[in-house]
Amino acid sequence: MLISNNQIPLRGGHLVQENLGSFDAPFFSITPKAACMDPQHRRLLETAYRALEDAGVPISKCSGSNTSFYTGCFTNDYLSILHQDYDAEQRHAAMGIAPLMLANRMIWFYNFKGTSMNLDSACSSSLIALHLACQDLRAGSSEWYYQHDQHLTMSLLWTDSSYRHSWEAQVSRCWSFDKRANGYARGKGSAVTLLKRLDDTLRNGDTIRAVIRNTGSNQDGRTLGITQPSEEAQIDLIKQTYQRAGINMAPTRFFEARATGTPVGDPVEGNAIITAFREYRSEHEPLYIGAFKANIGHLGGCSGLAGIIKAILVLEKGIIPPIAGFVSLNDRIDAKKPHLHFPTEAVPWPTVPVRRACINSFGFGGTNAVAILDDAYHYFKLNGI
Secondary structure, eight states: OOGTTTTOOOOOOOOOOOOOOOOOOOOTOOOOOGGGGGGGHHHHHHHHHHHHHHHHOHHHTTSSSSSEEEEEOOOOOOHHHHHHOSOOTTTHHHHHHHHHHHHHHHHHHOOOOOEEEEEBTBBHHHHHHHHHHHHHTTTTTOOOEEEEEEEOOOOOHHOOOOOTTTTTTOOOOOOTTTOOOOOOOBOOOEEEEEEEOHHHHHHHHTTEEEEEEEEEEEEOOOSTTTTOHHHHHHHHHOOOOOOHHTTTTEEEEEEOOOOOOOOTTHHHHHHHHHHHHHHGOSSSSOOEOOOOHHHHHHOGHHHHHHHHHHHHHHHHHTTEOTTTOOSBBTTTSOOSSSEOOSSSSSSOOOOOOOEEEEEEETTSSSSSEEEEEEEHHHHHTOOOO
């Protein structure tokens, strides 16, 4: 098949099965004009509500509070669809498709009084949003932070562009860190996390799923090409994020990688992780690598937050899952340094005083982000809380 014949030679992707138009508009005080609203906006409202339920926070408790909402999104498929249908009702389209309304719509519905903004650093959008939210919480700017990220595939225009750039795999699978890696598969996803200062959370008896020890961000600067990642920048960011918070790298036994399965990105990231953790890990006590994209595909701007959620589950369960479909390591990753392990089966978390994980993300424009998490139980036990 040829793109020039209006065909894209991709087998599929990791797609949401239900109707993207399914939405309880009246529940969210929205008129039937919701047809003009990007399904990403609709799913955000629903996902945020479920996040509140999971946290055990009633709307009445946070309504009117100094709560901020950061969103991350870098594709706008619904805009291209509306622009192709001039007969569609578009009176309210400006509010329904503008990415900035992702955050502002949440602020309006839930009556939050803090900052609201939408961020776009491509695939690292969600982790950059997390980084900025943590900085603001430390500064005392807000009581709560809702961080949301979303990626829905509705138009083939971006798929066409990314395939032409050799980012997407024809087999529609992410062979993360594998010799077979030749691009990523697209996925759909929506995620919301609730962040709060630890002291406030403990005082109020809120649910705590994990403790964010630190976050960091930097940029590649000038590389061989604007979309080519920098190994040095990733090494520096990982090390500096630990150093700035005075956190020991040694207890880190799990690293959730970006790992899109691209021929360039995987070796750069793999070798950066090897170098960053070289002195802290050994053949007998390796750093276990995770790659959720091998399971559910590349979620675009939602990828970083998907990695955060997976890492939290790994920390809670104490089980490190395998990399789906992994067979043999990419030849361009330095396999002579045996302190990384790419699991092909579930591994119990090694016995250590605390469970610590690192999550990595970087966008195709060169913006990198890292987050370090501890599991709540061992963190409290270690600190006598």
